[in-house]
Amino acid sequence: MQTIEELYQLILQRKNKPEAGSYTDYLFTKGLDKILKKVGEESTEVVVAAKNPSDEDFVYEVSDLVYHVLVLMVDRGISVDDIKTELAKREGLMSKTKERREIDKL
Numbered sequence: 001m002q003t004i005e006e007l008y009q010l011i012l013q014r015k016n017k018p019e020a021g022s023y024t025d026y027l028f029t030k031g032l033d034k035i036l037k038k039v040g041e042e043s044t045e046v047v048v049a050a051k052n053p054s055d056e057d058f059v060y061e062v063s064d065l066v067y068h069v070l071v072l073m074v075d076r077g078i079s080v081d082d083i084k085t086e087l088a089k090r091e092g093l094m095s096k097t098k099e100r101r102e103i104d105k106l
């Protein structure tokens with residue numbers, strides 16, 4: 001079982017210490033445009049899979065997207081903690097928005 005943090009660390013390791021035959025290394029070698037193209041393709045595949053009944057296919061495509069987004073984050077120097085911090089900031093913000101919606105309903 002691999003956590004998202006562990007996968008991120010493995011991808012970071014590939015960037016810092018390229019390994020022959022590694023797909024991650026191939027993406028870093030091709031560069032940002034290639035990584036962005038893959039993120040775009042995988043996003044579309046998630047959308048298509050979501051419209052179909054197979055949960056297995058959907059989970060497969062989401063996993064592909066998560067992996068490619070992590071490669072993009074490593075390439076841009078953004079950590080999993082950066083995302084966690086942003087999400088944590090929204091916790092308070094979102095409950096205020098919810099409160100606002102409740103008030104507006106009155």
Ligand SMILES: N=c1c2ncn([C@@H]3O[C@H](COP(=O)(O)OP(=O)(O)OP(=O)(O)O)[C@@H](O)[C@H]3O)c2ncn1[C@@H]1O[C@H](COP(=O)(O)O)[C@@H](O)[C@H]1O
Nearest residue numbers: 002007010014019021022023024025038041063064067068
């Ligand atoms: N999670 C993934 C992962 N998800 C998807 N992929 C690769 O992403 C590619 C997506 O498939 P596509 O058919 O869209 O792309 P392709 O035709 O193979 O390649 P392109 O020429 O289109 O770029 C496949 O080659 C998959 O193997 C991944 N490759 C690696 N990982 C993880 O990264 C780790 C390190 O992998 P390496 O860098 O290969 O050692 C692995 O142990 C895994 O945990």
